Each structure stands twice: as C-alpha cells, then as structure tokens.
Amino acid sequence: MSDVRITGVGLHPFGRFGDLTGTAMGVVAVQAALAEAGIGAGDVQAAFCGTAYGGVAAGHRVLSALAGTGIPIYDVEAGCASGGAALQLGAASIASGQHDRVLVFGIEKMPKGIIRSSFFAPWQEAAGLSPAPAFFALRAQRLLSDTGLTEDHLAQVVVKNRRQGVANPDAMFTKAVTAEEVLASRMICPPLTLFMLCSPNEGAAAVILERAGAGIRLAGISLRSHLPGSVLGEDSPLCGIDDIAITPPSTLAAHDAYAQAGLGPGDIDVVECQDTDAARELLAWAELGLCAPGGQAALLADGDAEVGGRIPVNPSGGLLSKGEPLGASALGQVVELVRQLRGTAGARQVDGARVALAHVIGRGANACVTVLVA
C-alpha cells in the first residue's frame, strides 16, 4: 500500500473508571496522540472512531469536546475489530489521496460480566443460546481435541500474558499469576476458567496517520469477515457444515496484510493478538502463520512467544492483562507496537523489533490484521 505513517499515538489506560465517560477517555487519548504528532485537533482532515457500545455519534462527542468538528467524522462498529476497521478506513482515505492527515481513535465503556449485544434475537438469549464464553469454550474444546494441547497449555498463555502485563502501567491487571492459580480459578465454561477469559472494560486509544514523511510505516492492513459454514465462527451461527476446508477470517486478513507489506510471518518480530480467552491466542498463532496447527505446544515449551523469545506475543500483557474495551482494543495494540518499534516500550521492550503485527477477531465475524514497519 502507499506510504502511510503513524506520527502520533495516545492511550487512556484500560480498566474501570467509575463515572468517567467514554467521551472523556477519548479526549485524553486523542490529545496525547495529537501532542505526539505536534498538531492540534484542527489539523486533521477526517476522524474515524471505532466503538461498539458508544452509541450514536460517539466520535462526534469527542471531537466536539476538542472543538475539532467541521471535518468528516465516521463512527465505525465492527465488534472486537471496531478500532481495526476505523484504522483501515483511515489508512485507505490517505492511500486513495483523499486526505493527507487523519485521526483514528477508539473508545469504549462496558459493563462488567458477559457482554450483551443486540446481535442475538431475544428468543435466543432466553433459550440460553447466546453466552459468548460458552462459544469461546467450544472453540477451545475443538483446539484441544484437534491438537493434543491441554488445559495446562491454556494456563501457560495466561501466565505469560499476565507476567508481561506486570510491566504495563496502562493494563487493568498488573499482578502475575501462576498456572496453579489459573487452573484453580472459578470454572466458567469448561475448559475455560475465570483467569483464562479477558474482562470487558473501559479505555481509549488514538493514532494520527499521515501521508509519507517520518513515523512508523503502516505497511499493511486488512479487515475481513467470515466465510460461511463454520458453526464455531465468531459470527455465532446456530448451524454449520463440515468446516475443514473453510479458511478463518484471521487468516484471510493476515494473507492480505502480509501481501500488502511484502512480508511474511517469518519477518515478524513482535505480535499483539486477540486473547479474548487463552485458547483464542493459541488459535491466532496458527491462523496468522506464526506456527503450524498443533505447533503451539513447541512455541510455549521453548518460550518463543515470551518477551526475550523468538517471536514475542502480547508484550503489553494482552487483553488478559489489559481487559478488552472493544472499540479501543485494536488501537491499543497499535499504540503498543508503535512504542515497541520506536524502542520506547520500557521494561517490556522487545529488543531490535523492526516489524510488528496486530490482530483482532470477534463478533461479526470481523478480523483485522495490521503490519507495522519501523
């Protein structure tokens, strides 16, 4: 794709913040990104806001608070990939020549507990056929039965991400956990325990995109949806057919993003991927080409996916540490990776990182993969 650069990033920490509004968190993140880029709210030509629960014109409320209106403002919903979708649209608006500098941000303020959405019909909720953790658990059951991975491997993912999250002051959970604690935490939907599931929460993230010049290069980005047929897809259908030959949306998006960047999985130095639950991260490793299906156990055993390993995954601590504010989570990954590529990630820095990949997947289904190059 043409030369799109990230010249500023900003974050409002992820967590729970009482009466603080999503708009107020968005203002914090956007102001920080604008300051890094050395510009004001009046210096962007368009704004793209990812949010799933922010309500009507959520992005406009943030720009209004910054006296930055008058420009086109797009509010973008794509489930867990909302921020990725906003970033893709923002990048495309520069690549097409429409704009030279745009603001992309994501905001979310979500209640505790199992996520409710208008996605399911009322009868399906009443019948008990809508609980997201159960669908995560069924995907996890399939992963374990297909690959020989065990609950211990799921626990190792949580231990890794929570340990890495200790070094991230913007995360919700900054305390390490042991595998024993993960396995002994409350069973939610077998095989997934409470500590294996991320928490829906609150937060905001923002990036400034510009045509060419200095900054981290946005080398590839693709948003894809599901192909029909898999009953285990994030589109949560009530039925499916034999799905052996159905390519998952994360793989579709990864292929696109690698092709745009002229790179492949072997070129990636650091990854932020969707760890809604521990199994989701292991599925992503294979879907993104970081390992062959079933190769996850070897990566875990060798410490390859840890900071200091061959291909560190979720140095920020991932959603398991940060929590998941749906509209902000994808851009939170990008903020983390920009800092990694700048070499300013502090105690969680991946040494010498030059190429980074961000990945989100969720309701819709929507998957977004972004490749960044220093």
Add this chain to the structure above:
Amino acid sequence: MSPRPIDPAVLRVDEDGVTLLGGWSASSGLRHFPPSPVCPFTGADDIQPVDLPRTGTVWLHTTVSIAPPGYTGPVPYGLGIVELDGDPMLRVVSRLGGGDIGTGTRVHLDGEELPGPDGEPAVTWVFHP
C-alpha cells in the same frame, strides 16, 4: 408442556413433541437450521422446508455456569454442538442435558420449558443421551 415454541420459525411443538425446522437446498444438497429463504452456505434460493432429524451425536460440549444476559432459566446447563443424523453433515448449536455427555455421545431431541423473552413459559430444544 406448554405448546408455545420459543420461536415458531425455529421449532414446532405438537403431539409428537418438538421438531427442529430446517431448510434444504436442492442445488447444494445442504441442510440448514433454522430455515432461511436462502441457503446460508451457498446463497442458493431453491429452498424447501424440512423437518430435521431428532437424533444425532455430540461433537462438542461445555457447561454454562453463569446466567448470560437475557436468560432467566436454571444454571448450570449444558451447551454444545450436535451433528444431526443424515448426510451431508449438519451441526446444530443446542442445549444438552442429563447424564454423562461427551464427544461421541448419541443424543435425541427433547423439549425444555424455560421463561421466554416475555417471561412466560416457552418451549425450546435440548438434546438428551
């Protein structure tokens, strides 16, 4: 048992018990559930309504221990995916109840009464060993 199905477009409740309503596309040969004017797998619009088999085999199984939003029935309850009998393969999301269930367990269709979206009793489907 109340005769009111939780959604009449999804299942029928009569003297024979509960029947899952499906669709079948002549051109794709694929069955789907619940019935749609268009085959959700191929886009074909040559759909005939079919009653789906009442028996199948458990493919995947978990347990829901916290009531999800909009659900006021009992917890915990079993939830999983059943491969219905017949060809080609059709997998259906279902409540699973009773006894020792795992991958490969043979199951049959039953009705289960739960509070519907309006709080009044309604019949949904469940597979039992």
